[in-house]
Amino acid sequence: MLVIHCPYCGPRPEPEFAHGGQAHIARPHDPANTTDEELLQFLYLRENPRGLFRERWRHARGCGRFFNAIRDTNTDFFVTTYKVGERPALPGGAQ
Numbered sequence: 001m002l003v004i005h006c007p008y009c010g011p012r013p014e015p016e017f018a019h020g021g022q023a024h025i026a027r028p029h030d031p032a033n034t035t036d037e038e039l040l041q042f043l044y045l046r047e048n049p050r051g052l053f054r055e056r057w058r059h060a061r062g063c064g065r066f067f068n069a070i071r072d073t074n075t076d077f078f079v080t081t082y083k084v085g086e087r088p089a090l091p092g093g094a095q
């Protein structure tokens with residue numbers, strides 16, 4: 001069974017978690033003056049890389065808190081998990 005490390009509770013089995021998609025998606029600063037293209041990007045367009053990817057997760061059947069993770073989409077290996085507001089470097093120094 002896949003074990004995910006919640007940064008608040010520690011290691012727990014994967015069925016306790018809910019995947020939340022790409023991490024670090026920022027809302028438009030001025031929604032009234034946002035173009036259709038910017039709104040399309042914010043609402044629908046997401047990266048889908050092969051390899052290391054920053055994702056948002058929620059410990060839905062545990063503490064209920066959101067956190068982020070760096071996961072390798074090739075192997076399903078979690079490189080690290082971290083609290084919202086943090087942003088550790090990717091292995092190899094990439095952002």
Ligand SMILES: [Zn+2]
Nearest residue numbers: 006009059063
């Ligand atoms: Zn937790």
